Amino acid sequence: MSSTNLFKTTVIQHLEELPQTIQTKLYEAPATCLSIFRLLPAVAKFFITSMVFYERPVSLSQLDKWCKPHARNRQIELLQRLKALHLILDVNNGSHITLNPTFRKNFRDCLTGVQSVNAFGNICTTPDKHHVDVSFLDKFASQKWETILHFMVGTELVAAPSSSVLSLLKLGGLMEGPGNSPKNLAITNKGFQFLLQDSNTQIWTLLLQYLNLTKDLNMDPVDVLNFIFILGSLELGKSYTVSHLSATQVSLLADLKDYGLVYQRTDSSSRFYPTRLATTLTSESSALKSASTSMDQVIESASTDNDLSSGQGGVASSTHGSIIIETNFKVYAYTNSPLEIAVLNLFVHLKTRFANMVCGQLTRESVRSALQNGITAEQLIKFLETHAHPQMRVLAKEKLDKKIEFDTNNNINTAGGAPGTKSDSNITQHKLEILPPTVVDQIKLWQLELDRIQTFEGYLFKDFVSQQEFEVLNKYAMDIGVLLWSDKIKKRFFVTKKGIDQVADYANRKIPSR
Template identity: 25%
Template structure:
């Protein structure tokens, strides 16, 4: 009953907000019909905000990966995260990061005037296992982002929406425009195509993204395994950044087994001209000055551009935290009656993160007034130029313009923000709007299995023998008996498919390659998994290919997994072996180990018992106990 009322209130408030929003938009002397259209538009806009149209997710784990990147970063702040929501754009940005179910929960609690019992939240999910799992995930995510506040003792926990979050969510609902007002329009505004070129130039000129296509690729190439700093003058900063992220390492250094690209260590801001005050040690500079790509680096290449960009952004924000030059006095804020002190360095970080989120909401290609920025935001804006996210005609110019790369940063799941684009390629591929590579990662992939029909003449594909024995093709004239990958687009190599594809030939808008045992094995040796390869093929599938079920031919997918399984024929595990146990002791010890769930294997004839090394303590104690008892017994007969 309680929730029903809340639902009613919620529906009422949405239309109220829409009408209020309209009141600001509609001029009094407007014709009646226009007003109607605007009402419709406004309500549509709000309902869109609440219930985003369901779109095909290109990669199931991708959205979650970025969420966990951000969650991992924010979790380092503990309860101080609440202070982060003191910025409407952060609130709106974080809201975008939530799953649809979590968004729904936020709105349910939005209208609860007092904290709700945690137990009653369980009634929101259906009793089937999938719903319960999704419910638990949504609650966990909201709790980890501290959007929910859990109050009260353990037995009777209460949940409420974070005060700042609630407060600024209202602001986010009212103000959809994140652009900075411009007083004097600049004389020259570059077109979207020019901005696109600029962003691509930045991505191919000094800047960290440069090292996606250049450093990592050069080092990942088959012939040139290592990159020398002499080949890329002025790249020291960026290489340092990549070394800190664990994506590259000096030649000869031992690969850190636990470090991943998602857990980069503290790094100073890489693009600041000022010396970073962080005392973090510099990366070890090898005598040869040569660097190579790590396994994480190769895996990083196969990730979506938005995930890659967020990895850099979070690394940048980590470095940003420790700059003393912009520190403001600590600010005391009250959250649910408690006093929370935003640490001074948090304050600047809150502002930086807020500006980053705001940037993702700005209109691409529209000039923004630089004078409206605070000193912190100005610093962020200057640094982001190095990433190609922002165009500024010259240092200190009155305006700055977000480039199309910003929309890659804003890309959540498959729902790309609407953005004016007049590229013919997009028009030809209607599926492009529903998820798939953006303009910046052009190129589609078409995967065909051996069994698909291919025109006999003129045959563009060279005859090649099958790398593994296969079932006979149902179409006898298929001349190419290896899984083929066709890459469409102007710059298909950008997709990094070369990591696991043997390229065969290149046409003006088409590249054809084969997925062979050798090419996949090479990728596996780099540390890429079969799952990543198939996810990559799925994610970049051509719109027409996307319509097929399954999207990737089963024969190709299964073969890639089989090749991986073949390589993983050896399983290694640290273990402790008890040898020469007398039969009664062996029997009892095996029963004990089995009961504990630690038994790896046993051989009764040799009196052998194998358990994981970490678990050997209790088993060892038990065996000693059994042996003492056996020794104490008088010998039989």
């Protein structure tokens, strides 16, 4: 699962766990309805848009015609999620479904532009005498957010993050240690995984932890969620008035400033600015493509002509990248950012550092060290793909085009000049391989070395009087799908924890004397 899908799924799961009363209150805010819609999977969005202007209930038989038969399981899964969110309601004894009327009205108002004037915040009409532009906001957001990441990787900082940030890092399991003193906190396995995620996933991790504390902070969870979702719909570079915010939202503003999501010149300022970290909260793209924007600036001046917007194989490319990986596992990163270097040092054996580049190598020991800290092989591969140098993407695209051209010509020759008659499916199966396949496979193999032993909870059956007794129970356990392991020679087998009752009952019926 990609990082984008990961954070969306996590946010939706949090919303599903909320009581129905809170969900209904959330849907009274048009901005929240729009943000939740943007977080839904594509098929779920299709269901919503198909019903938003259709007032009558939709029968389940009619709904089945909206999806192809092979996607029926996916359809059922998404409908269950929409019902858990109470976006879709059952009517007519469950034979029909309809859209939540509160959500329908407010979401439709967003689509038609008839929502209330302040639904997406109140833009300040008077100019700010202090010059604040997009570049200033980007610099402020990067500085605040990178301070948190620098602190987690152990970089020496002039000033540590605020106490509220430290509390969230500890409560979220990203760091641990006695008290909240910065000197006593150390990164955890979960924290290592956190560092390799994109900025949206990282921000939502802290925000969801913050939402779990709303009761302890005597804050209205609806107010908090509504404000977070409104931030995702605001315009970057514009200032918004504080006077229209509730008391809960005003107190939330100070905490969000510590994360770099909003800029406010002073705590008593009458206006605030959302940063790029806030305006992309529900976006498909990440606000910060790399661990440090300073790295992006280096690459932007070096190579902007080779950027690719996306790959044909379905792997979206980032705007900039710094990492080059060779088939011999050597790594070159064009960056002078201490944060980028510190993150690379988690799984790369760094050997040489220059003014604007570091060189190292992926080794069995360096990758295993990262894996033992809780980072997965898929996370490492995704991180390297996301931060790959634009030239690697160009070469991968050229290689993919040659494969497709070769298969296309081969199909034409095989089919006697009629393309598309034999194996066009082979063409669509090609993927954009940004990283060398040997490197990707080896990283996965190093993970498999650590995953050789798997543990299962269950029960061991042994001491059978005869081979027949063993065969009868062993076959029954296999038939009902609870058998994990068996040894016919020593007459013993192992069943799952859930299957013990069924096997024991069967044994009592078939072998009452035992």
